[in-house]
Amino acid sequence: MLYDLIPHIINGLALGLLFALLALGFMLIIGVMEVINLAHGSLFALGAYVALAVMVPDGGLPFAFMEPYYALPDVPRYVIALIVGPLVVAAVGAGLELCLRRTYGQDPLYGLLLTFGAALVLEEGIREIWGSSEYYLPIPRGISGGFIAGDLIYSTYRIYAAIFAAAMIGLLWLFLNRTPYGAIIKAGAHDGEMVRALGHNLSRLRLFVFAFGAALAAIAGIIMAPIWGIRPVVGVDAVVPAFVVIVLGGVGSFWGAVSAGLLVGLVVGLTAAFATDWSLLSMYLLLLAVVTFRSRGLAGKASVLES
Amino acid sequence: MPLPAMQYDRRETTAWITKPILVMAVVFATLPLWIETVGLYQYLGVEVLIWIVFALGFNLLLGYTGLPSFGHGAFFGIGAYAFGLAQFEVWANLWFCLAAAIVVTGAFGAVTALFLAHRRGIYFALMSIAFGQIFYFIASKWTDVTKGEDGLLNIARLPADFGVVELSTQSNTALYYLCYAVMMGLIVLLWRLTNSPFGRTLRAIKQNETRVAFIGYPVRLYKWAAFTLSCGIAGLAGGLFAMAQEGAYINIMTLQWSGTIVLIVLIGGGFVSFWGPVLGVILYFVARDILGAYTETWLLWFGLMFVVLVMFKPDGIAGMWRDWIAPRLGGRPEPSPRPAESRS
Numbered sequence: 001m002l003y004d005l006i007p008h009i010i011n012g013l014a015l016g017l018l019f020a021l022l023a024l025g026f027m028l029i030i031g032v033m034e035v036i037n038l039a040h041g042s043l044f045a046l047g048a049y050v051a052l053a054v055m056v057p058d059g060g061l062p063f064a065f066m067e068p069y070y071a072l073p074d075v076p077r078y079v080i081a082l083i084v085g086p087l088v089v090a091a092v093g094a095g096l097e098l099c100l101r102r103t104y105g106q107d108p109l110y111g112l113l114l115t116f117g118a119a120l121v122l123e124e125g126i127r128e129i130w131g132s133s134e135y136y137l138p139i140p141r142g143i144s145g146g147f148i149a150g151d152l153i154y155s156t157y158r159i160y161a162a163i164f165a166a167a168m169i170g171l172l173w174l175f176l177n178r179t180p181y182g183a184i185i186k187a188g189a190h191d192g193e194m195v196r197a198l199g200h201n202l203s204r205l206r207l208f209v210f211a212f213g214a215a216l217a218a219i220a221g222i223i224m225a226p227i228w229g230i231r232p233v234v235g236v237d238a239v240v241p242a243f244v245v246i247v248l249g250g251v252g253s254f255w256g257a258v259s260a261g262l263l264v265g266l267v268v269g270l271t272a273a274f275a276t277d278w279s280l281l282s283m284y285l286l287l288l289a290v291v292t293f294r295s296r297g298l299a300g301k302a303s304v305l306e307s
Numbered sequence: 308m309p310l311p312a313m314q315y316d317r318r319e320t321t322a323w324i325t326k327p328i329l330v331m332a333v334v335f336a337t338l339p340l341w342i343e344t345v346g347l348y349q350y351l352g353v354e355v356l357i358w359i360v361f362a363l364g365f366n367l368l369l370g371y372t373g374l375p376s377f378g379h380g381a382f383f384g385i386g387a388y389a390f391g392l393a394q395f396e397v398w399a400n401l402w403f404c405l406a407a408a409i410v411v412t413g414a415f416g417a418v419t420a421l422f423l424a425h426r427r428g429i430y431f432a433l434m435s436i437a438f439g440q441i442f443y444f445i446a447s448k449w450t451d452v453t454k455g456e457d458g459l460l461n462i463a464r465l466p467a468d469f470g471v472v473e474l475s476t477q478s479n480t481a482l483y484y485l486c487y488a489v490m491m492g493l494i495v496l497l498w499r500l501t502n503s504p505f506g507r508t509l510r511a512i513k514q515n516e517t518r519v520a521f522i523g524y525p526v527r528l529y530k531w532a533a534f535t536l537s538c539g540i541a542g543l544a545g546g547l548f549a550m551a552q553e554g555a556y557i558n559i560m561t562l563q564w565s566g567t568i569v570l571i572v573l574i575g576g577g578f579v580s581f582w583g584p585v586l587g588v589i590l591y592f593v594a595r596d597i598l599g600a601y602t603e604t605w606l607l608w609f610g611l612m613f614v615v616l617v618m619f620k621p622d623g624i625a626g627m628w629r630d631w632i633a634p635r636l637g638g639r640p641e642p643s644p645r646p647a648e649s650r651s
Contacts, residue, residue: 036429102618107310108429109375113573114617116566120610128604236562240440243433281444284437288422291434295426 005273007152012269013262014158015227017165018220020261022238023245024172025216027257030246031189032209035100035111040217041239042122045232047089047218048225049130051081052137074140085222086215092122093214097207119235126232137225144226161223168219169258176254185209189252244287248297256299309514310373311578311622313501314629323499327582331494335487339480347596349479350551355592356486357547358571362584363497364540365568370577370584371501372533373513374423375432377565378439382538384446384560386412386545391459391555392452401465401476408546409539415442416538417531424531427516436562443560458556462549476550486547493540501581509533567591570613576625583625590624 022044029037037043055077057070070077096118103110143160146153176182188195188205196202221238228234241264249260267286272279291297338352361383368374386408393407419438426434446453453459467474467485476482500506508529511519520526549555558564575587591609598605620626 036432099614099618106621109310109432110617110621112375112429112432113569113621114614116569117610117613117617120566120570121607121614124604124607124610128607240436240562243436247430247433247437277448278444281441281448284441284444287437288441292422 003150004152005270007154008269008273009266010154010162010269011158011272012265012267014162014165014265015268016262016265017162017169018224018261019241019245019264020258021165021168021172021223022217022220023242023249023257023261024169024254025213025220026242027246027251027254028185028189028209028216029213031252032185032192033097033100033104033111033206034108035103035115036108036243037096037210037213038112038115038239039096039119039122040115040213040242041235041237042119042126043089043093043214043217043235044221044224044238045126045230045235046092046122047085047221048137048230048234049126049135050088050218051085051222051225052130052135052230054081054084055138074138075142078140082219082222086218089218089221090211090215093217094207094211096214097210100210101203119239123232123235130232132232135230137222137230139226157226161227164223165220168216172216173254241283244283246297248287248290250297250299253297253299256297260298311626312514313371313510313581314579321502323495325498328491328494328498331585332491335490339483349483351592351596352483353479353486353551355588356483356490357544357551358588358592359585360486360490360493360547361541361544361568362572362575362577362588363493364537364544366572366577366581366584367497367501367509367533367540368537369569369572370579370581371506371509371513372530374427374530374534375569376435376439376534376537377432377562377569378435378437378442379537379541379568380562380564380566381439381442381446381560382412382416382541383545383548383564383568384555384557385415385442386542387549387555387559388446388453388459388545389542390546390549391462394462394465395459399463399465401467404465405543405546408542408549410542412542412545413535413539416541417535419538420531420534423534424527436565439560439562439565443557443562446560447557453555453557456557458554459549460554462553462555464550464553482551486551489543489547493543498581505529505532573621574613574616574623576623576628578626579622579629580625583623586624 022040026037026040029035029040055074096115099118100111100114103114139157143157145157146155148154176186184195184200184205187198188200188202188209192202195205221234224238228237245257245260245264248264249256249258264283264286267282268279271282335356339349342349342352361379365376365379368376368379389411390404390408393404393411397403397407422438423431423434447455449455464476464482467476474481474485476485501509508519508524511524512526512529516526545555545559548559571587571591572584573587574590575585576583577587594609594612595605598608602608616623622629
């Protein structure tokens with residue numbers, strides 16, 4: 001019995017690592033800008049759509065002059081998609097941050113409302129360009145399909161997704177904790193005014209962090225695309241688990257978010273093994289159970305968002 | 308930094324009926340007579356009235372208490388399902404079914420509020436999203452009761468039974484007048500409520516919850532009551548909507564639906580005015596029908612308008628009226644109550 005659950009556990013962990021990656025970008029934005037970015041899910045979806053357009057000729061943006069490019073083998077096209085998608089989304093995120101500047105210093109609710117409007121605009125924009133039909137992002141042959149170990153079938157792609165997401169989380173940790181840029185970001189999350197007083201350009205830091213968080217959302221979106229499919233509403237499916245992970249893990253805690261992501265993924269994966277229809281509900285029940293007893297989540301500290 | 312304060316007129320605060328209420332009564336009483344001559348249709352009037360009921364109830368939470376709920380669509384949906392199920396399973400009587408919609412939704416709201424009443428700001432918003440999603444998932448998967456994706460079909464437009472006479476609500480115009488009566492009754496009650504000591508306390512909580520608690524008010528109880536009441540009103544609107552649509556469908560419980568009500572109330576100026584939600588609903592539906600006639604993606608333009616509004620005029624239409632138009636009409640010189648401009 002337990003043995004049969006192993007593929008579900010692996011799927012759940014892959015999902016959890018992707019949720020954690022998405023949530024970490026979200027948390028960087030909360031930390032430095034004190035803004036709940038409701039458009040984060042739309043940026044996630046946009047990343048997948050841009051990757052789709054880069055990957056395949058019928059992915060919504062047919063450019064005749066790109067014919068020879070689409071003749072390339074799939075691995076280089078996939079790698080290019082993984083680079084171009086986040087870059088485009090980072091630019092969109094930077095634009096969003098410029099709009100957000102007017103809400104700094106006001107009640108954090110205004111930032112929330114502005115990004116809610118932005119999410120609506122992005123989703124409708126996606127509908128305008130790509131339509132409402134569902135797409136699937138093709139993946140290189142090397143990481144598609146499945147394999148049999150023991151007498152169970154594993155999906156190769158999910159294992160790839162888990163490893164990729166874990167590597168990204170590791171790199172992000174190194175970036176935040178072992179480089180001077182990471183130190184500035186963490187200081188900016190702690191006390192923006194002091195960072196400014198020390199001579200760093202706070203506006204530029206905010207622009208960069210927002211773009212960086214958006215790029216992380218896009219990467220999660222591209223990795224998730226072959227699993228979930230690409231639809232305009234996929235943003236909502238993604239942004240809500242990101243909230244759950246943040247609230248569950250506690251705002252401002254890196255490892256809190258990672259462990260909450262893994263926990264959510266495991267719970268969703270295991271519920272899916274027994275009752276597929278209810279798998280997403282279990283995530284919210286987990287949140288309620290934890291937050292009722294620990295109101296700041298597993299590892300949260302007091303934050304500005306409570307006022 | 309607190310949210311902008313509600314504006315109010317000292318002379319009118321204790322009155323049950325005020326000039327704007329009379330204007331509302333007259334404009335909406337005559338609406339079915341002229342709505343078709345301006346190129347719109349009767350059913351739109353019904354929708355507008357139901358949304359005004361929903362939005363006014365929601366603003367008790369957002370505008371008066373400062374609690375941004377992003378899961379209110381779920382309660383609208385619970386009201387619609389409760390109305391349908393009461394009609395099918397218990398007693399097909401209009402008053403009973405509407406009462407059932409209010410009471411059942413209020414009960415769901417009361418339980419939810421137990422988990423939410425001690426939260427504020429962004430944490431409240433996130434938790435309300437979680438609750439909205441919980442109710443949405445239950446409604447979409449519990450197919451024995453809610454019929455899942457198909458929705459509850461064939462909900463009847465029940466006649467209004469007054470004992471001696473029984474008025475049919477089959478036509479859109481008749482249903483309009485039923486909704487009109489409900490809306491006007493609600494407006495009078497809410498106006499009085501929001502200007503009562505209870506309403507003043509809610510406003511104070513919006514401005515500074517901690518200070519209100521220090522004075523000795525049971526803040527959590529007030530927030531719980533505001534949430535429950537607001538859910539009951541959402542249930543009433545949901546029940547009327549089930550009747551208007553002759554069915555209850557799952558899409559009204561989605562996060563998008565919950566977001567739409569936030570957007571509408573804010574665009575109208577619910578933060579600063581009792582009438583903000585009404586203005587927002589009218590603007591939204593007129594935009595939907597006029598922009599929608601020209602472009603498929605009217606929501607894109609509406610969303611852009613919303614973003615620009617939050618950036619430059621977060622007090623919405625009511626704020627524009629207060630700052631730009633009312634002073635030129637030579638009305639009473641009202642200082643702008645935005646906290647940024649006053650010493651705190």
